[in-house]
Amino acid sequence: xxxxxxxxxxxxxxxxxxxxxxxxxxxxxxxxxxxxxxxxxxxxxxxxxxxxxxxxxxxxxxxxxxxxxxxxxxxxxxxxxxxxxxxxxxxxxxxxxxxxxxxxxxxxxxxxxxxxxxxxxxxxxxxxxxxxxxxxxxxxxxxxxxxxxxxxxxxxxxxxxxxxxxxxxxxxxxxxxxxxxxxxxxxxxxxxxxxxxxxxxxxxxxxxxxxxxxxxxxxxxxxxxxxxxxxxxxxxxxxxxxxxxxxxxxxxxxxxxxxxxxxxxxxxxxxxxxxxxxxxxxxxxxxxxxxxxxxxxxxxxxxxxxxxxxxxxxxxxxxxxxxxxxxxxxxxxxxxxxxxxxxxxxxxxxxxxxxxxxxxxxxxxxxxxxxxxxxxxxxxxxxxxxxxxxxxxxxxxxxxxxxxxxxxxxxxxxxxxxxxxxxxxxxxxxxxxxxxxxxxxxxxxxxxxxxxxxxxxxxxxxxxxxxxxxxxxxxxxxxxxxxxxxxxxxxxxxxxxxxxxxxxxxxxxxxxxxxxxxxxxxxxxxxxxxxxxxxxxxxxxx
Amino acid sequence: xxxxxxxxxxxxxxxxxxxxxxxxxxxxxxxxxxxxxxxxxxxxxxxxxxxxxxxxxxxxxxxxxxxxxxxxxxxxxxxxxxxxxxxxxxxxxxxxxxxxxxxxxxxxxxxxxxxxxxxxxxxxxxxxxxxxxxxxxxxxxxxxxxxxxxxxxxxxxxxxxxxxxxxxxxxxxxxxxxxxxxxxxxxxxxxxxxxxxxxxxxxxxxxxxxxxxxxxxxxxxxxxxxxxxxxxxxxxxxxxxxxxxxxxxxxxxxxxxxxxxxxxxxxxxxxxxxxxxxxxxxxxxx
Numbered sequence: 001x002x003x004x005x006x007x008x009x010x011x012x013x014x015x016x017x018x019x020x021x022x023x024x025x026x027x028x029x030x031x032x033x034x035x036x037x038x039x040x041x042x043x044x045x046x047x048x049x050x051x052x053x054x055x056x057x058x059x060x061x062x063x064x065x066x067x068x069x070x071x072x073x074x075x076x077x078x079x080x081x082x083x084x085x086x087x088x089x090x091x092x093x094x095x096x097x098x099x100x101x102x103x104x105x106x107x108x109x110x111x112x113x114x115x116x117x118x119x120x121x122x123x124x125x126x127x128x129x130x131x132x133x134x135x136x137x138x139x140x141x142x143x144x145x146x147x148x149x150x151x152x153x154x155x156x157x158x159x160x161x162x163x164x165x166x167x168x169x170x171x172x173x174x175x176x177x178x179x180x181x182x183x184x185x186x187x188x189x190x191x192x193x194x195x196x197x198x199x200x201x202x203x204x205x206x207x208x209x210x211x212x213x214x215x216x217x218x219x220x221x222x223x224x225x226x227x228x229x230x231x232x233x234x235x236x237x238x239x240x241x242x243x244x245x246x247x248x249x250x251x252x253x254x255x256x257x258x259x260x261x262x263x264x265x266x267x268x269x270x271x272x273x274x275x276x277x278x279x280x281x282x283x284x285x286x287x288x289x290x291x292x293x294x295x296x297x298x299x300x301x302x303x304x305x306x307x308x309x310x311x312x313x314x315x316x317x318x319x320x321x322x323x324x325x326x327x328x329x330x331x332x333x334x335x336x337x338x339x340x341x342x343x344x345x346x347x348x349x350x351x352x353x354x355x356x357x358x359x360x361x362x363x364x365x366x367x368x369x370x371x372x373x374x375x376x377x378x379x380x381x382x383x384x385x386x387x388x389x390x391x392x393x394x395x396x397x398x399x400x401x402x403x404x405x406x407x408x409x410x411x412x413x414x415x416x417x418x419x420x421x422x423x424x425x426x427x428x429x430x431x432x433x434x435x436x437x438x439x440x441x442x443x444x445x446x447x448x449x450x451x452x453x454x455x456x457x458x459x460x461x462x463x464x465x466x467x468x469x470x471x472x473x474x475x476x477x478x479x480x481x482x483x484x485x486x487x488x489x490x491x492x493x494x495x496x497x498x499x500x501x502x503x504x505x506x507x508x509x510x511x512x513x514x515x516x517x518x519x520x521x522x523x524x525x526x527x528x529x530x531x532x533x534x535x536x537x538x539x540x541x542x
Numbered sequence: 543x544x545x546x547x548x549x550x551x552x553x554x555x556x557x558x559x560x561x562x563x564x565x566x567x568x569x570x571x572x573x574x575x576x577x578x579x580x581x582x583x584x585x586x587x588x589x590x591x592x593x594x595x596x597x598x599x600x601x602x603x604x605x606x607x608x609x610x611x612x613x614x615x616x617x618x619x620x621x622x623x624x625x626x627x628x629x630x631x632x633x634x635x636x637x638x639x640x641x642x643x644x645x646x647x648x649x650x651x652x653x654x655x656x657x658x659x660x661x662x663x664x665x666x667x668x669x670x671x672x673x674x675x676x677x678x679x680x681x682x683x684x685x686x687x688x689x690x691x692x693x694x695x696x697x698x699x700x701x702x703x704x705x706x707x708x709x710x711x712x713x714x715x716x717x718x719x720x721x722x723x724x725x726x727x728x729x730x731x732x733x734x735x736x737x738x739x740x741x742x743x744x745x746x747x748x749x750x751x752x753x754x755x756x757x758x759x760x761x762x763x764x765x766x767x768x769x770x771x772x773x774x775x776x777x778x779x780x781x782x783x784x785x786x787x788x789x790x791x792x793x794x795x796x797x798x799x800x801x802x803x804x805x806x807x808x809x810x811x812x813x814x815x816x817x818x819x820x821x822x823x824x825x826x827x828x
Contacts, residue, residue: 091775098765267549465668506747
């Protein structure tokens, strides 16, 4: 992020040679920093302190040398070619940090990376961003900024962008260094109504170190709320996918899209169609008997206010046990244990009232009340089949079910699907499936209502993700909860003295970059890019 | 699949078709002596932008949140950003030469969304329920679109130095270069990178501020963070190298192309990295 201060060309050949020398020096510095860092790393292990200390010391040493060593060291450091090379080298390190797992046990690298594993460990690329090669590059970066600034001093409106952006980079870097060395972070586990927390369990990369840090205040969890999104019912469309988990290939279904439960036809990605033929918000299955050309007879009776279908051999009893009705093609035997039984036979259409003191028979008359209205024979079907009917108890979505009608290659099919027991309606030989599903477990927010007390100072707050609570120099973040224990809340406590400077630096970087790229060219007379002195004559500009 | 999209997501299908049709019209403008194909291309592209806006707005209303959560949603928004920026670009530079590249990228983004189809509207997890969510994503995607257009220009620049037909296009008045003056491709590409770089800078830093407010760390070396930094460093190097003699023209164009390849990897390729399983940024289904 530097801008060439000057570029002159005393002769036609000299700039070529200057450019070559600059390129050679750039290569030497960048590779030298990495190699020296790699060698020194044999004795100095990587870590935040290593990174910050090495960067600061090396940066000042290189900068100091650039002022005292004769030759082109300082112009090279402040040149565009050098900065560009450095940015590319830093980019390569950033890439390596994503190719190599960071901060894992040594055995994992040997197992996962094979022959390369020991090389990774030897070069300490398992902690690449805290190692000395990286510190070497950062040191050159810092030295380049300072060297470039020294050549561009004093500040003018036409060069202000450079200073703003680069001061921003330095402030961010210093803030990040302070964060890296001085910040403390750890976990605070709280239970609603439970003990007060006075310390944090210190963590590094999310793993407890075993150390604790005293909080300067007491923290209490008054209440913990786990808020879910509103329950909704959807028709989910899943497709079978081949997954590899832990080296084992397996089939699984992945949700591709979903539909509102409505009665319209919908087209599916694989070309089939479906619709919900019926929707039952509060589903129940009711038995139903209907007349048929053949089959056993069936009798509909009203007993104690309830309508019941009976088929031969079946029995119905009043809830108080005072009366029972038995039905058969011939007169059924009286069931034991009831003071009064009514025996109804379909072949001779006869009703017998059986009591201990004797029987009383009469012809079966549909709709006639018996025993003072306690029983009514409603209907006798000579031949009937028994089935079931779907219906909804109410309009409220208590136990929803739907009838899914699918059409695959023009072939229709119907399936009842309930949300309480979601099962796939499979399509295309199992390659896809429709599922009527209830969605009620999606977490919308988790909120900790806490009270912090430091001496006489007392403060209450609600902590949620993205809404931390600052108190006593610490910031508390909502990071965890336990769905099985609604009283538990996991907080992250952080004390970070550098972060403010990091953000101040960020603001300056943004302002500086904008100023440099959009304001400075206008101040220079409307050109979009500054004309590079000497470029036209073939000089190597920086 | 096509039938499904036409029936269930007609606006999505129509937007894609408009981008494809615009691409064809812009392509015709390259070889036609008439200005009509170019004008039709502009009209189709503008219509695509309007319909794409409707697709995004409709989904925003349906989901009750900004539609930037899933890969599908981001691809639709990416297409919108490319097309919108291109239309502004066409007016600014008075040329339709890059309409084919912009149309292809916008259509390609929609086509990829179709291939990777995950149109399910998912709920926002607590971490994404932040005031930073919308500005972070919007700034980044407009920045991505800017460098995408810069890359389109850079590709034309590279082809122009190799193929006389493309070289002729850069100076052709009818239907392509409206001003009639030869285009300075290097400068146009630089302008787009410059615009994109400012947005990538803001996006990167806004993301860092957001991470701090959500998790307490402004930088955790997450693969997405790292690759976002890599894109920033590469475009930073591009802007620096332009000041070095011999780093304009083809070399700068190649660097713009490489930068965009890194942007695309940052956007779509993170899931293949060994460190991806620990990332909070990987789209499902990629």
